[in-house]
Amino acid sequence: MNMTDYIGALPEILLLALLCAVLLVGVFSADEDRNAAYWLAQFALLAVFAANTYIGARTRLVLFEGMYVRDSMAIVLKNFILAFAIIGLVYARDYLRARRIVSAEFYVLTLMAVLGMMVLVSAGSLLTVYLGLELLSLSLYAMVAMHRDSAMASEAAMKYFVMGALASGLLLYGISMLYGITGSIDISVVRNALADGGGGPIATYALVFIVAGVGFKLGAVPFHMWLPDVYEGAPTAVTTFIATAPKIAAFAMAMRLLVDGLQPLSSDWQLMLTWLAVGSMLLGNVVAIVQSNIKRMLAYSTIAHMGFLLLGVLSGNTGGYAGAMFYAIVYALMTLGAFGVVMLVAGEGSAEADRIQDFRGLAQRSPWFALVMLILMFSLAGVPPFAGFWAKWFVIKEVIATGHVWLAGLAVLISVIGAYYYLQVVRMMYFEQPEHMEEVHASGDTEIALSANGVAVLLLGVTPGVLMAVCIAAMRG
Amino acid sequence: MEQFIFWAFAAMLVFSASMVITVRNPVHAVLFLVVAFVASSGLWLLLEAEFLAIALVLVYVGAVMVLFLFVVMMLDINVAKLREGFIRYLPVGATFAVATIVAMGLVVGSRNFGLERYAAPAREAADYNNTAELGTLLYTRFLYPFEIAGLVLLVAIIAAIALSIRGARQIKTPKPERQVEVRREERVRIVKMPAEKRT
Numbered sequence: 303m304n305m306t307d308y309i310g311a312l313p314e315i316l317l318l319a320l321l322c323a324v325l326l327v328g329v330f331s332a333d334e335d336r337n338a339a340y341w342l343a344q345f346a347l348l349a350v351f352a353a354n355t356y357i358g359a360r361t362r363l364v365l366f367e368g369m370y371v372r373d374s375m376a377i378v379l380k381n382f383i384l385a386f387a388i389i390g391l392v393y394a395r396d397y398l399r400a401r402r403i404v405s406a407e408f409y410v411l412t413l414m415a416v417l418g419m420m421v422l423v424s425a426g427s428l429l430t431v432y433l434g435l436e437l438l439s440l441s442l443y444a445m446v447a448m449h450r451d452s453a454m455a456s457e458a459a460m461k462y463f464v465m466g467a468l469a470s471g472l473l474l475y476g477i478s479m480l481y482g483i484t485g486s487i488d489i490s491v492v493r494n495a496l497a498d499g500g501g502g503p504i505a506t507y508a509l510v511f512i513v514a515g516v517g518f519k520l521g522a523v524p525f526h527m528w529l530p531d532v533y534e535g536a537p538t539a540v541t542t543f544i545a546t547a548p549k550i551a552a553f554a555m556a557m558r559l560l561v562d563g564l565q566p567l568s569s570d571w572q573l574m575l576t577w578l579a580v581g582s583m584l585l586g587n588v589v590a591i592v593q594s595n596i597k598r599m600l601a602y603s604t605i606a607h608m609g610f611l612l613l614g615v616l617s618g619n620t621g622g623y624a625g626a627m628f629y630a631i632v633y634a635l636m637t638l639g640a641f642g643v644v645m646l647v648a649g650e651g652s653a654e655a656d657r658i659q660d661f662r663g664l665a666q667r668s669p670w671f672a673l674v675m676l677i678l679m680f681s682l683a684g685v686p687p688f689a690g691f692w693a694k695w696f697v698i699k700e701v702i703a704t705g706h707v708w709l710a711g712l713a714v715l716i717s718v719i720g721a722y723y724y725l726q727v728v729r730m731m732y733f734e735q736p737e738h739m740e741e742v743h744a745s746g747d748t749e750i751a752l753s754a755n756g757v758a759v760l761l762l763g764v765t766p767g768v769l770m771a772v773c774i775a776a777m778r779g
Numbered sequence: 780m781e782q783f784i785f786w787a788f789a790a791m792l793v794f795s796a797s798m799v800i801t802v803r804n805p806v807h808a809v810l811f812l813v814v815a816f817v818a819s820s821g822l823w824l825l826l827e828a829e830f831l832a833i834a835l836v837l838v839y840v841g842a843v844m845v846l847f848l849f850v851v852m853m854l855d856i857n858v859a860k861l862r863e864g865f866i867r868y869l870p871v872g873a874t875f876a877v878a879t880i881v882a883m884g885l886v887v888g889s890r891n892f893g894l895e896r897y898a899a900p901a902r903e904a905a906d907y908n909n910t911a912e913l914g915t916l917l918y919t920r921f922l923y924p925f926e927i928a929g930l931v932l933l934v935a936i937i938a939a940i941a942l943s944i945r946g947a948r949q950i951k952t953p954k955p956e957r958q959v960e961v962r963r964e965e966r967v968r969i970v971k972m973p974a975e976k977r978t
Contacts (some may be wrong), residue, residue, distance in 0.1 A: 421927055437931050503885065768844030
């Protein structure tokens with residue numbers, strides 16, 4: 303334990319200190335809208351973003367006796383998690399204020415969840431993987447339950463909590479098995495021990511439980527059951543948060559556990575992930591077609607996207623991992639914008655606009671935000687030239703390169719099916735008459751952020767190479 | 780002798796754990812869980828993990844389970860309703876349970892975890908201080924995860940307060956700080972009335 307440890311982990315330490323400050327400000331400020339807590343939380347995320355970007359060398363650092371790893375993948379993913387949390391809070395503020403459920407604890411729990419994700423992304427031991435996951439999940443359970451007067455939110459929180467506890471139990475059981483055969487919880491030691499001794503059937507047995515834990519966090523079939531109910535029941539501001547940054551953290555968790563730790567068992571987990579990916583893509587895209595609630599539809603769309611993300615991971619080479627990383631980031635960006643528009647359309651009242659019909663004639667009510675939603679929907683569907691197309695392109699290219707042509711064909715076929723329900727939203731916006739002509743507007747910062755979000759998806763679609771270069775550099779170490 | 784104690788505690792643990800999920804009365808289930816904790820702390824004692832064994836009894840049996848018992852008693856759970864659908868889901872549940880037990884039996888056994896594969900750890904000397912070792916490890920090698928575990932508890936506190944606090948108090952209660960400031964003039968009013976004549 304020495305100074306380099308603390309300097310290396312400065313982003314996390316800074317976030318913790320500022321988070322406690324937000325907690326105190328929340329207690330002492332009498333402001334109804336919690337503006338002080340909001341601005342301090344935003345400042346905290348920005349400061350941590352700067353600290354994470356500028357402090358320390360970009361070389362691989364292993365700190366705290368191997369518990370904490372700071373490599374370029376961790377730095378890049380943390381920056382994206384922080385950025386998406388910042389934009390998510392901008393979108394959330396109007397929504398929470400209009401529904402009078404704004405509280406300082408919402409911001410504190412958001413920061414806690416971000417801290418949990420950062421711990422998870424930087425995990426160097428199985429213990430820190432588990433603790434980061436729990437810190438993230440516990441904050442999310444509480445955030446879902448935040449809207450206490452809503453029976454749906456309570457039910458969603460309960461389901462999320464019970465299923466999440468079960469998944470944590472499965473993951474811990476797998477970790478205990480790994481500790482049993484390798485005698486260590488350090489991920490690199492586990493990897494070396496497995497590479498030496500093979501591990502035999504017990505290692506495969508442990509792997510099943512670890513894949514289940516990762517699958518649950520991603521929301522891949524058959525561990526997807528919590529997702530639609532939680533997305534629909536939670537306040538949209540919370541859904542936005544759950545659907546974006548934690549998925550990047552879940553990708554990092556898969557990388558740390560499966561690629562860093564269980565690489566010697568890669569032929570086993572590639573097979574398991576193949577079935578998870580096929581199931582997710584099929585079920586997600588087919589069931590999304592019949593949804594009439596847009597939050598539920600986006601939940602099934604998430605399941606489908608996680609299937610595509612797993613395609614990149616199961617390719618088992620640097621290109622595939624970089625493709626999956628690209629996919630995770632682009633997915634989070636698109637989903638963030640889509641939920642942002644859902645919150646924008648819900649407007650100032652306490653009502654929700656979560657039926658797909660609520661988007662009827664949006665093009666006449668607000669041409670600009672209808673266009674943003676159009677970009678996001680086309681991108682989610684994977685239509686060129688938007689970012690979502692390149693995300694699919696990179697993972698499918700790697701799948702073909704590894705020789706699973708049938709899998710690539712299936713993925714292309716399924717994404718064509720999936721395009722139907724995204725275009726359904728576009729049809730509602732452009733070819734239907736609105737129920738009323740009430741103007742869609744939000745506070746200035748929300749409108750700017752949402753516009754920037756849509757433009758970013760378009761720009762990334764035009765120049766995907768920039769982000770892909772970052773991802774490949776991150777995966778090379 | 781040690782073998783006998785191990786088997787006695789192990790049998791007690793398995794028996795009480797299976798009673799937890801099979802008895803009808805939830806209060807009895809909680810009490811069986813207490814027995815399960817005591818039995819497992821006995822097993823830890825056999826492994827010379829004295830501090831953990833005692834902490835398990837003190838923290839879980841002494842604090843957590845008592846709280847749990849209060850909650851279960853107050854909730855007044857309708858057991859019959861909980862058991863609805865038990866038969867309906869039994870085939871699915873039983874299939875998975877049997878599959879899991881078979882898989883566990885195949886891999887977790889003396890064949891894979893036996894003494895010939897993993898040597899028994901050496902016995903520590905009589906003056907070996909378990910608690911001091913644990914403390915040293917927690918505050919040096921495991922400092923980082925230890926701090927995060929503390930944060931997890933902080934989240935639990937924040938969440939519990941945020942979910943249960945209901946803003947300003949709604950009920951009417953006396954305010955002692957105001958009561959002591961009361962003066963005679965605020966409470967007693969002397970009214971002078973002319974005496975009425977008896978009719």
